[in-house]
Amino acid sequence: MCEIGKRLWRFTGGISVLLLLGSGMPTGAQVILRKKPEAPAERREEPKRKPRVEALVTYGEAMRAAMRGDYMRALELFRKVAALDPTAPQPHVAMAELYYQLQKYAEARREAELALELDPKEIGAHRLLGRLLREEALAERNREKARRAVEAFRRVVAEDDLDVEAWQSLAQLYAFLEDTEGLKEALERWTGNDPTADEAFYRLALIYFDRRQYRQAAENAARALMNQPESEYAILLAKSLLYQGHTTEALQTYREALERDPSNSELRINYAEALIFSGKYDEAIEILQRILTEQPRNLEALRLTAQAHRRAGRRAEAIETLRGALRQSPPDEGLNVRFVLAQTYEEIGQVDEAIATYEEILKVLLAPDGTAPERHREAVETVLTNMALAYRHAGRREEAFRLFERMRRVLGEKNPQADLLIVDTFREERNFEAMLAHAQEAAARYPEERRFRLLQAQALGRLGRVDEALRLLDGLLTGLGEDIEVLSTKALVLSDAERYAEAEAVVREALQRDPRNNGLLIQLSLVQERLGRFAEAEATLRQVLERDADNATALNNLGYYLAERGERLEEALELIRRAVNIEPNNGAFLDSLGWVYFQMGNLDEAERYLEQAVLYQPRDATIHEHLGDLHQRRGRLEQALHAYERALQLATESRERERIQQKLEKLRQAMGRK
Known part of the structure; x- marks a missing residue:
């Protein structure tokens, strides 16, 4: 029950009654009367x-x-x-x-x-x-x-x-x-007026979680859990931490919850998911197998078992697990399992099988007229995005753009996702004029979608219009939490312009607002590396990995820094392998793996992964430079020359261009060419 509050009842003549009502019921009254002078004797008695x-x-x-x-x-x-x-x-x-x-x-x-x-x-x-x-x-x-x-x-x-x-x-x-x-x-x-309202904190955390505002979700879930140690509160807190990359804290939250509620299957499954994120694949599989012994048709346990195999690089086992799960369930019950199966097909290069599996999901989600019902809109957007990116990664550009047009029809003209992907495709292709034009046009159509303004600023920076980009970004600052994304983009523009000291200052400003943001810390490490502060860059990445042991970008970047300096190559190899297992189609990660093998003298493996890398990112100067180094080491001088020339065409940083130019000149001299 709730306190109803206070009311003042005024009567004429200066009399007032303070009526206090609690729990919806009158509970008391206080009467305040001013003492009046005594009336003359003849008027003392009134009828x-x-x-x-x-x-x-x-x-x-x-x-x-x-x-x-x-x-x-x-x-x-x-x-x-x-x-x-x-x-x-x-x-x-x-x-x-x-x-x-x-x-x-x-x-x-x-x-x-x-x-x-x-x-x-x-x-x-x-x-x-x-x-x-x-x-x-x-x-x-x-x-x-x-x-x-x-x-x-x-x-x-x-x-x-x-x-x-x-x-x-x-x-x-x-x-x-x-x-x-x-x-x-x-x-x-409600929570501001009642700090013990655990249910209200939990429901508020759910809203933030659905909006992918995981820091705010974690704060409110923690308040709910502090008031009442419910397992559902612990799960939401741990997931919010996990999606911020705070894996260690998520695991601790799950362990404490399991001490209170050891038989809770949902807790155990979510704990296994956190173990997968932390790179403890076999421990996760062991927990999941115990659950599957009790519940053989638990689709979430089967899906996570496959995820653990995927991240460990055991994709054949993952596919076998997923297919077995789907044989036991009707089409409309195994959508998450089908989604992972499609991703796994894509990772092993079976793009058509991946697309066919995604289409099976859409058959269940889409309305008869081919549009996305409101309740399935987010899921449909995710599936279509994955399909388009599968085509793009496979170099099937026309099919990717046909998918973008299909997204418009299915999701409706008010959904900006197709345009975001088109702008990003131009960025990947380094067609910055087209990127800028489409970002500007889309920003006019979607004035509430700030991401187009951020992409517009990136394109301006790449085109050398840095001051214009910075003015655009400064105009987007609000003084609120959303400024972090703007500051991150500003630091990126400054880094692209080789203004690294300014970029570092901007990243640190963003980190003052969110010191535990792994994305910002990774960005800081990149700036530190560019400034030649390698020990600091390494320490920053290790700080990320302490909290988020399976952060693929941090694993790759740390491994690459070590390989680039020729230091601790075995550790570098292990770090990069883990990154590639998590994202096997990431061209930058494949390049890192090829490069560490090159540094170790294993040229066959180096060539294998560098050739894969250039298929995924054909316009990356670093990959072409590494291929040039490999061809030259193997005596294939003509191929090395072409690779260096291509790298020089694509290079944007001055020191990168200078380094490649020196390699070209030395090679031309060795070949007797000017």
């Missing part, structure tokens, strides 16, 4: 009390009756008060409260409406009507009554922002109306 004074006295009797639980007597006395002072709304509110407690809802509504006729601003009456409308709306699934209940409770909080019951009710109503912004506001006010 009867004045009506308003009698109303005050009767009101006190009614309150005492209510406190004793004698509701019928209290109602009788409140009716008398209303008759004695027909202009006062408070006795009607008090009767409405009593009728509500007695579940006489028609009478409660009548008294509340009478109170509002007397005083349209009477909070207690609005609260009572809000309660009645709320209960009717939820019982009848009546959206119109829900909106009227919202209006009533909005009047309450407009007068008393600390009213917890009103914010609770608004949260319930906004959830029913599927008004996420209203729900978020109500939950924030």
Whole structure:
């Protein structure tokens, strides 16, 4: 139950009553009377009390009756008060409260409406009507009554922002109306007024999690868990930490929850997922196998078993596990399993099989007219994005662009995903003029989508229009948490312009706002490496890996830094192998693997992975330079020459161009060419 609040009932003649109502019931009254001078002797005895004074006295009797639980007597006395002072709304509110407690809802509504006729601003009456409308709306699934209940409770909080019951009710109503912004506001006010409201913190965390705002999700889930050690709160907290890359903390959260609830299958499955993210594949598989012994058809356990095999590089085992899972389930139950199977096909180069599997998922998700129903829109967007990228990674550009057009039809013109992918494709192709033009055009069509402005700034920077890019980015700063993305892009533009000291300052400014952001730390390490501070760059990456042991980018970059300097090559090889197992189609990671093999003198393996890398990223200067080094080492000078020339065409950094130019000149001299 909730505290109803305080009301001041003023009578004419300077008399006031402070009516305190708790738990929806009158619980007491305080009467304050100014002492009047004694009347002359001849006027001391009046035949009867004045009506308003009698109303005050009767009101006190009614309150005492209510406190004793004698509701019928209290109602009788409140009716008398209303008759004695027909202009006062408070006795009607008090009767409405009593009728509500007695579940006489028609009478409660009548008294509340009478109170509002007397005083349209009477909070207690609005609260009572809000309660009645709320209960009717939820019982009848009546959206119109829900909106009227919202209006009533909005009047309450407009007068008393600390009213917890009103914010609770608004949260319930906004959830029913599927008004996420209203729900978020109500939950924030509820938790702000009641720091013990574990359910409200949890529901607020869910909203942030669905929006992929994992830091805020983790903060609210932690508050929920602190108030009440529920397993579902622990799972949400751990997932929020995991998706921020804080794997170590996620694992600790799961372990503590499992100590409290060791038989909870959902906890065990999610713990196994965290182990996979931390690179502990065999330990995860062991836990999952125990679950599958108890529940052989648990599709999530089967999916995660396959994921563990995938990340360990055992893709044949992953495919076998996934196919076995699908044989046991109808098409509409194994969508997540099919999704992982499609990804695995793509990773082993079976693009057509991957596309066919994605299409099987779409058959279940799409409406008969081929569009995406609202409830499946996000899932459909993810599947179509993966299909387009599968074509793009395979070098099948025309099919990728046909997929982008299909996305527009399926998702609708208001969805920006197709345009984001088109702009990103131009970026991958280093066609920065086209990237800029499409980003500008898309930004005009989607003014609320800031990502197009960020991509526009990147393109401007690549085209040498750095100051213009920086002005654009500075104009996007708001002073809020969303500035981190803007600052990260600004640092990227400065790095591309080889203004590394300025880039470092911007990254550190962003890190002051979010010190645990792994993406920013990786960006900082890149700047440190460019500034020649290799030990600092290595330390920064190891800081990331302490929290997120399976962060593929951190694994690759650290391994590459070691390989580039010819240091600890065995450790470098292990780090890069892990990165490639996680993202086997990442051209940069494959290049790193080829390069570490080159540094170790294993030229066959070096050539194998460098040739794969250039297929995925044909416009990467570093990969072509490494191929040139490999061809030259193997005596294939003509091929080395072509590789270096291509690398020089693609190189953007001055020191990179200078290094490649020196290699070209030496090779030409060795070949007797100018």
